[in-house]
Amino acid sequence: MGEQPEPDVFKVSVLNEESIILGFHLTKIMFRDILSNFPSSTYVLITDKNIAPIYLSRIIDNFREVISEMSLDNASKLRLITYLVSPGEQSKSRDTKAEIEDFLLSKACGRDTCIFAMGGGVIGDLVGFVAATFMRGVPFVQVPTSLLAMVDSSIGGKTAVDTPHGKNLIGSFWQPKRIYIDLTFLETLPEREFTNGMAEVIKTAAISSESEFINLENGVSNIREAVFSKSNIQFQGATLATRTPSQSLLLSVIMASAKFKADVVTHDERESGLRGLLNFGHTIGHAIEAILSPELLHGECVSIGMMKEAEIARNLGYLNQVAVSRLCKVLQDYGLPVSLDEKKVKDLVGKKFCTVDKLMEIMKVDKKNQGDQKKIVMLSSIGNTYEKKATIVSDSVIRKILSPAIKVLPFTSNISSTHVTMTTPGSKSISNRALILAALGNGTCRLKGPLYSDDTQVMMVALQKLKGAKFEWENDGETLVVTGGGGSLQVPDDELYLGNAGTASRFLTTVCTLISAETANQKKCTILTGNARMKQRPIGPLVMALQENGSQIRYVENEGSLPIEITPSQNKFKGGKMNLSASISSQYVTSILLSAPYASEPVTLSLTGDKVISQPYIDMTIAMMESFGIKIERLEGNIYRIPQGKYTNPSEYVIESDTSSATYPLAVAAITGITCTLPNIGTTSLQGDAAFAVKVLEPMGCTVTQTETSTTVQGPPIGSLRPLPNIDMETMTDAFLTASVLAAVALNNEEKECITRITGIANQRVKECNRISVMVHELNKFGVIASELPDGIQIHGSKIQFLKGPVDGVKCHDDHRIAMSFSVLGCVVPDGTIIREKKCVEKTWPEWWDDFESKLKMNTVGIDSESHHDSIIFIGMRGVGKTTLGREVANALNQEFLDLDQHFEAILSTPIPNFIEEHGWDAFRAKEFEILRSLLNTHASDYIITCGGGVVEYPPSRELLKQYSQNHGDVVHIVRDINDVIRYLNRDASRPSLSEDLLHVWNRRKPFYNECSNIDINTINTFGRMTVENLVEIIRKTRRTFFISLTFPDITPALKIMPTITHGVDAIELRVDLLSENGDIPSVEYICGQLASLRRSSSLPIIFTVRSQSQGGKYPDTQETEYFNLLEQAIKNGCEYVDVEIHKSPTLIENLIKMKGDTKIIASWHDLTGTMKWDGEEVRRKFRAAHNIGDIIKIVGRAKCLSDNFRLREFVEWQQQHIKKPIIAINMDVEGQLSRILNQTFTPVTHPLLPLKAAPGQLSVAEIHKGLHLIGQLPKKKFYLFGNPIVHSMSPTIHNTGFEILGLPHHYDLFESENVEAVKPIIEDIEFGGASVTIPHKISIIPFLDQISVHSKSIGAVNTIIVTENETGRKLIGENTDWLGIFYSIKPLIEINSETVGLVIGGGGTSRAGIYALHQLGLQTIYLYNRTQAKIEELKNQFPKYGIVGLSSLSDEQIKQKPPQIIVSTIPATSNIEIPYELFASGKGGVIVEMAYKPRRTQLLEKGAEKGWIGVEGIQVLIEQGLCQFEEWTGRRAPRNIIEENVYRKYNNIYS
């Protein structure tokens, strides 16, 4: 080792002493200084166990060397003792402090001890505190080794330890004698710890010095180099002569930071006001840290805190957006997180979550705040603060900034007086183009008023990483100074991450092909990548054009999207003749144009495809290129010739305001009636959207004044915008969302249709999200009727008072335009509108919410709304109704819906049939798999995803689904009677038919579906009629299900009581061991006979159980082979469930499982001995064994006392957190009854009519319900009938009978009212459980509901209100069961085929339900007769695809040619319409459904009966639809037979 040179140091004074010394390689001068100035007999060096192995021995050597150099008198007596502490925050404790003190005492350290604290902040704080109290205080020296300690913790004299109550709660002020900041230590500091310290460095610069901040902005790579690249020159940096520029920069940056802290401490040692400035980012940062530590480090939390606090300053008007973005960029550049939503943060913190309430609560108890008075440092610009201390900020502002969602409140100011003048952010399109032009150009260009947003920032970072240009700020950031690199570019060190910035990804793709192999570091290539959505957005046509031109571009993941890898080639971007398809995005064209002058040959670009999209954007590019000195020639037929050359940067370029953004304030004026002036957008604008005011707002009724450079809009009075019947927005596609929300409230004076149709916007399907479909979906949530057009959207205007902000808020899909347009609508929505993911506006207008409030005078509040659920996948045959159910379940669960097929088509921009034709089925399945796999990453939560029927045909997809269902979310198999499916599919010839026979396909796929899913749902038969609520319960696994155990020796005599004993149950268990054939063990034939009779008398699933003697049954344990034979027989007979006892032979069980097909296994264990304890080892063993075998696990024990049931529940609840299979767990005996009440899946039940109970303690369904009610698990609900007149209604009889039979605590009452408003207090009551709705309220009730079902929407009326409740609140949903009553009355009575014709008589509301029911039954032709023909036309328009044929009379020629087989009559029996016998001429007979029920037998029914037709009386239909309602409300099968009995009795009492 060479002789160490005398280092050059800097000194900084603190508290008026030059005690801070900075430099490199300082150990020796430190010892010289301390030994001469603080002579002691004992020096103690305390450090941690990470640092000691690296540095300690050298330091001890240095100490010895110094002693010998100095030739001190007492050299022999001097001692240096060392003590090591475990690294980490947990060492900052009272215990460790005591250990150190004991150590010191044991070493006889006295008052003349001097202590060195060598380490990070933990060592500094801890050891400082030891020094402060040891012997009432001994001198100590700080030797900070972490960056944080160098710039922060070592300075100021604060020392402390933590306690379980909080950090730094016990401590004192104790100033170190010296602070030796030796940057050499940083070499070994882990990178994340360095980054952590940078947060404090950036903080200090932000509050104290713009020039330091600029040093940081420009010094990113140098500073990192100084720290991380190891030098091989010894003692490099110790002297000025050996110090590299990077080292000098690092030193100056650290010194500035340390100096500022030292200055503040000097002026305010005991922290009164000034010192509070250092707390910038810490008020919020500490609150985050309290939750996310130790996963997130202090600096990382402070980094996020600084962003939030800067946003608060911006919101309050102290700070501009430029400063916020600069802060954000610097933090990111040094690798710090800026938001809690970042992937990096989420990966680190896992499931920990910062709710706003929790953060506020923590801030409240923070010692620096005083309860509701939160103190936050307000930046006023980079380098300055609003006050020289922290500023008091109100809770509502903090809450607003912290909240992920925002609620827009309706506009309240005085309209006439409001005139707003505001500038909007710079154009994103122009800013992005200007950045590229200036970067590629020669010279310096001052960009005035560029946009500061995520998008442009991403672009700047990328250009910097490509070493293509230098950026600096002037004028408080109003000006961006770009020094162009003249087109010379280099492969960046790491990949270019572009987030969701579409423009940057397109423009940069061509730019990256300009890197030539000579300038590139060998073999390296440029990778462009983005977030999950970016990875789905198309870039194919551009890449293809460049590939054809010879550029080497490769897709890294999915064909056609980012990430892509660009390899520099010898002759870079070749140029010459190029072709490009321009019908999807004009950005592809711009991308090539911008880089074209730098190609090796002059470029001639021909645009191909049917239509060039968004020509104005291409014109913009051309105009801007001209401003930078390159003139493009446009030839006939969309051909552009671009000369070679270099851009000459104009010294100044003024960026226009963004006209797409401008549509929002103008639209606020339009919708609220205020006046808004934008001073920098006018008729001469480069951007197409500038025409929005004139082309859209004026015709909608606004007053528009436009000059060359300004636009003023005054809206009409609230509620008087007019619809635009047809508007083509091709030249301003981005503005369609703004137009759509205005259309939602646009009405005509007359009662005519208020429809706005916007076309020409097909490209909006491939933006940040599928904007057309999202717009439709979100508008529907407001109660606005909207639908998709092939290249646009159609919207029915609605009265403002009927608008309803969705309970769960608008979901923005990370799309700024969705967020901003719905905030416009929110200005008038009566109860306010929640906008989720409010941050997404940052893409183009980061300060939108601030401007919305401060400039547009709107009111908002913060809402903390996010809760997440795993996505759920629906699989099943085509035609089973996956899509409809998927949508409804998504609605009910507040999740989003996504159809894999549609997604496939959107990503590849090609219809599936075309894809298959071109590439074949195998390629389709492989692609489908790929897309599904990536979806499960990108859409892992909050989605319901439906898959095409054949997804299970491809083994890798099967494996994927299986894995998903076992480890993540649920995979739900939707099953429907295959014959219904076939009929349904045949109805619609336009769907591509499967080449194989459907039955065949079904049989092949059945086991596949079974293998992939963990839940299956039979849409019709399994649990009665399946409703969305039932589905949700099944999916959430909260649905209670019951099975009845049949204990008869022979079930045949009992078949007649089957309808009664199965009331409320979900399955029937056949206890085979209890059967007896003439007193003997029954034969296989006998059992098959019993199964067949059971099937005939009930459609419920069958559980086949042979219970052995040792398990509490009657079957001999010795007959094992016979036992398995029986079970096999059951599987062959199609029993849905088979009970398998787990103690039987493992081999035989295994064989049985192999052949089980789609039968589910209930793996059971019964402990008869009563020795199994629910908290013991045995039950866990049995449980595991059952889990290995069964689809359902059944464990039965015995209860000796009540608490055995509690232990059982604890066991089940614990298991349920870990496994997904359903569990049946009960205790036998009377003491175990509570466990039967609480069990959820397949609780075995008995019925009073059974000969004996299958097990001791068994209860009936009614008893269980009563039990649940009494223990508060089934609250009483009130149900009503709303209508007028209703005195004679049968509904109370239907429902109250059902409630009583099933033991439900509910009650149903009449509520007669003329005026629909009267129901309001009833439906708002928390006890309200639901209602039937009849005339005259079926339509007028709709505005009172939160949502209406697909069926009600199609029919246009609601007859049932359902209440759903979940975490996000309570929702009232409108449903229609009228059609279901008709549907189920017809379905069992007639076979329907493609020839079946139906007739509906009447044109009112009921006839709509009739038409809908016939369509749902699969009819392709529906005759419609009504006296007024106009009604017929209206219905034909309402159901354009239903094959409705209008009849002029009931003897119409059509009827004679092709008579109907189903007649639905919806006219009153009193209308004396003539029924001709021709109606019944179809040779095969038919079904009449009569909706009138007074009298029971109408003329139509009588005449039909004469002709042999089956008649369904009105009263039967009424009962049928009532049963549907009952089932929707209770989720239980209605006790039909008794309800019918009671209704007919009542009917006869009234009418005869």
Ligand SMILES: NC(=O)c1ccc[n+]([C@@H]2O[C@H](COP(=O)([O-])OP(=O)(O)OC[C@H]3O[C@@H](n4cnc5c(N)ncnc54)[C@H](O)[C@@H]3O)[C@@H](O)[C@H]2O)c1
């Ligand atoms: N007193 C104050 O004014 C003040 C101010 C800010 C923070 N703090 C305190 O500082 C502590 C955090 O300090 P920290 O971030 O330095 O944590 P730390 O002391 O735990 O150090 C971080 C990690 O880096 C390691 N390390 C440190 N220097 C190293 C080096 N040169 N080479 C290799 N490894 C090295 C450490 O062993 C540790 O694992 C907290 O307890 C905080 O409360 C105090």
Ligand SMILES: [Zn+2]
């Ligand atoms: Zn800090």
